[in-house]
Amino acid sequence: MNVLVIGSGAREHALVAALANDPQVDAIFAAPGNAGMSSQAELRDVDVNDPTAVTALAVELDADLVVVGPEAPLVAGVADAIRDAGIACFGPSAAAAELEASKAFAKQVMHFAQVPTARAGVATDIDTVAMMLSEFGAPHVVKDDGLAAGKGVVVTDDFDEALEHAKQCLNKPNGRVVIEEFLDGPEVSLFCITDGVTVVPLQPAQDFKRVGDDDAGPNTGGMGAYTPLEWAPEGLVDEVVRTVAQPTVDEMARRGTPFAGLLYVGLALTSRGTRVIEFNARFGDPETQVVLASLKTPLAGVLYAASTGTLADLPPLEWYEGAAVTVVIAAENYPGTPVTGDPITGIEEAEDVEGVHVLHAGTKAGPDGVPVSAGGRVLSVVAQGPTLAEARDNAYDGVGQIFLRGSHYRTDIAAKAIEGSIVVSSQGAGQ
Ligand code: AMP
Numbered sequence: 045m046n047v048l049v050i051g052s053g054a055r056e057h058a059l060v061a062a063l064a065n066d067p068q069v070d071a072i073f074a075a076p077g078n079a080g081m082s083s084q085a086e087l088r089d090v091d092v093n094d095p096t097a098v099t100a101l102a103v104e105l106d107a108d109l110v111v112v113g114p115e116a117p118l119v120a121g122v123a124d125a126i127r128d129a130g131i132a133c134f135g136p137s138a139a140a141a142e143l144e145a146s147k148a149f150a151k152q153v154m155h156f157a158q159v160p161t162a163r164a165g166v167a168t169d170i171d172t173v174a175m176m177l178s179e180f181g182a183p184h185v186v187k188d189d190g191l192a193a194g195k196g197v198v199v200t201d202d203f204d205e206a207l208e209h210a211k212q213c214l215n216k217p218n219g220r221v222v223i224e225e226f227l228d229g230p231e232v233s234l235f236c237i238t239d240g241v242t243v244v245p246l247q248p249a250q251d252f253k254r255v256g257d258d259d260a261g262p263n264t265g266g267m268g269a270y271t272p273l274e275w276a277p278e279g280l281v282d283e284v285v286r287t288v289a290q291p292t293v294d295e296m297a298r299r300g301t302p303f304a305g306l307l308y309v310g311l312a313l314t315s316r317g318t319r320v321i322e323f324n325a326r327f328g329d330p331e332t333q334v335v336l337a338s339l340k341t342p343l344a345g346v347l348y349a350a351s352t353g354t355l356a357d358l359p360p361l362e363w364y365e366g367a368a369v370t371v372v373i374a375a376e377n378y379p380g381t382p383v384t385g386d387p388i389t390g391i392e393e394a395e396d397v398e399g400v401h402v403l404h405a406g407t408k409a410g411p412d413g414v415p416v417s418a419g420g421r422v423l424s425v426v427a428q429g430p431t432l433a434e435a436r437d438n439a440y441d442g443v444g445q446i447f448l449r450g451s452h453y454r455t456d457i458a459a460k461a462i463e464g465s466i467v468v469s470s471q472g473a474g475q
Pocket residue numbers: 162185187194197199224225226227228231253263310321322
């Protein structure tokens with residue numbers, strides 16, 4: 045099988061690495077890809093948001109399967125165009141990707157599918173925003189309706205800050221905001237692979253969205269992740285498939301816009317039960333880095349089955365024992381405008397650490413073969429280990445080998461899970 049992966053982050057590097065381990069895969073191409081993938085994939089340049097250009101590339105490469113990593117190409121209709129050309133594509137249609145592209149649309153689908161989520165209102169003017177903020181009370185949750193690369197959400201006790209964020213969102217063309225009730229409790233990311241009918245959940249993971257330790261500072265695309273979640277209530281995955289993923293997939297099919305690809309369910313385990321925080325229409329970054337490191341079943345067959353409507357025939361997924369942890373190394377000033385162009389050293393030394401591999405994101409090939417920083421999230425250091433504590437130690441040993449001037453990372457990825465200090469106050473599954 046020839047596979048073309050669209051995107052250039054550590055998530056796509058993780059996809060390439062997993063596909064490279066699948067004996068069914070003959071050749072991997074990545075567009076545009078990144079410097080770290082070049083030993084496993086042939087890199088090709090393309091405007092990922094141009095459906096005609098991506099389809100032409102897939103045809104030229106004789107691709108049997110195209111895997112679309114990021115949301116923007118999906119929303120632009122890349123998956124539709126590839127399928128129209130008769131090539132299997134892992135990723136939803138533009139119409140189905142609205143589940144991620146519009147939080148208001150996602151809320152509407154959840155309402156019809158009776159999926160448990162935060163109470164919310166949609167506003168297009170600031171007076172309505174102020175009224176809703178007062179009604180829901182603090183902590184305030186204000187979300188840009190549209191795509192914002194993980195930076196559209198502000199959660200704050202400060203009314204004025206909430207109002208200010210809403211103003212900025214409303215100032216955009218067709219600006220709309222979603223105001224929500226605050227959800228307490230630990231967060232879980234559950235990736236569900238679907239062909240539009242059948243839902244196959246992957247192993248749940250936890251992401252660390254804030255830039256600083258102890259969840260300080262602004263939201264980012266994600267600063268680290270781990271899997272599995274030993275503290276999660278028994279039956280959580282089955283509960284989420286039954287009450288969230290399957291009803292959502294069924295509702296999308298009922299609307300004539302079936303969702304096939306990856307339904308990313310972001311959850312809060314609140315004192316009143318499990319609630320959806322958000323949907324995404326693609327693999328999450330950095331959770332993918334740990335989930336795919338843990339998946340034993342060869343990936344290409346799974347994604348191909350989802351892309352061809354044959355997921356029901358797939359044998360149950362198999363997982364490695366043990367745990368995986370990833371720590372993101374970010375450039376100076378991220379999540380603001382990152383400082384770029386600095387050399388990165390120590391990647392090989394990091395990969396010499398037991399259980400560690402390093403995935404590239406914002407890097408490019410520099411002079412003398414030394415990669416240089418080229419984006420906000422620069423590297424994902426991924427480690428496996430027989431226990432979560434060992435995986436975490438390995439990950440930080442790896443991180444310690446890498447030098448990038450001004451870079452930063454969180455030091456508390458998976459720490460609370462290991463301490464046993466994550467409290468789930470809900471009644472657990474069935475709520
Ligand atoms: P989203 O882009 O919707 O996933 O939001 C990004 C992050 O904001 C989430 O991972 C949560 O940490 C936080 N968040 C979003 N919605 C809520 C909510 N209703 N209550 C509490 N935190 C939230």
